[in-house]
Amino acid sequence: MKKHITALAVAMTLGCAAASQARADSITDYIKFEAGVGFGVAKDMGDGTWIQDGSPDNCEKLTFPAILAGFTGPVFQRGAWDVRWHLDYAYLGEQRASVMGVPDDQYNPKTHQIVDYDGERYSPFNGHGHLQGIPATLDLGYTYRDWRFGAEAGAWIYWQAWHESLYDLANQWDDLSHKTVAQVGFVAGASIERGPLSVSYRYYQVSSKWNPYPGLVTGAHVLMLRYRF
Template identity: 35%
Template sequence: MNRLKYITTAVVLVTLGCAAATAHAESFFNVEVGIGRATYRDQGNMIWYQEGLPYKLSLKPPAFMAGLTGDIVERANWGLAWHADYVYLGTVHTEAIATTDENYDPSAKACKTDPCAAQTRFSGHGNVSGVALTLEPHYDWRGFRFGVEGGPFIFLPSWTESLTPATPVPGIGATVVRASARLHVGAVVGISVGHKNFSLSFQHFFDKTHEEFTPVWSSTNVVMARYRF
């Protein structure tokens, strides 16, 4: 009987230990997904468009993310979480009619010649995707979680621009330029409020590049709804 009692006690202890380890693993490794809207901030006049001449910027695409998260420290009212997420900030498009820089007056926002000479049609598109690695200290109050986060953003920008004469010229086709496809290291900061597994977040991505053919954006804001499994 004593031997059976010891065996039963050992089984119970092992079971409790496994349950505790499983609970810890679940809190340290959770899958999270999110969907929202990005707002790319353009670099301003004379970067792929000229104010005063016709242009259109479509800079508010859908965005999504998927990754892993967990708590490094978890106390009654506060904690420290980590996030490792793949983020796709969406594809943007630009259309513009522009003249040469020499024939454009940025102060008057108009051509120097009348009629405006040497006009070219610019059609651009591109996107940003990358991995955000952040730490999030958070405060918990009555079931709600208020957090701030920040960390590096390793991203791959894509930008293609097609240039054609505004007035078709026989024998002259499009000239296509592309930003170099290479990884960049930026940063991301954000705030969030959540309840149970659901949260809303606002993030600012420092994703500007300094290429010769730079993309139209200077940074990106993202509002996103997230769910943690």
């Protein structure tokens, strides 16, 4: 009887250990940490919104550093084909714009020229901001000779911060900042990977919504070096 109890106890112990190992393996296999660094170029709202190409001292900084951190894992695999999921946090910033501008009714953004100018002084506009958000994508890949070629698409919840100040013709400072709220846009991209290291490109779509004033950015192209741990 004691032998049977001992054997049963050993079997249960081994079974629990195997189950624990299986659970540990499943977590490791299906959820991995990933991180990336890179740079990007933003797409602005166009001439006439926070910039005036035909006005003095017009200046934009649309390039920015980018960082990413999050999780990834497999969804499906058959032969050389596979699908992965990505859930990350991305920071894209910062962007800047400034100009010695004129009122909207004295500027033609189509011809990029000041019109009906009556000789008033120019008004300094100064703005800066950044983007941050949580992209969630599915990544379809094909592996050839240890090189994986992927294409991904999905959506992201993002927040655009844009702080704009104007010293107007009445000699007063005006706050024309965009109110930061959560918005939804799409994400699409491609990647080349070997082992845990990859080079990826993503396009992040951004709304041109006024709230009550617009931000500067309507999209961002981001190139990044990523590592999967």
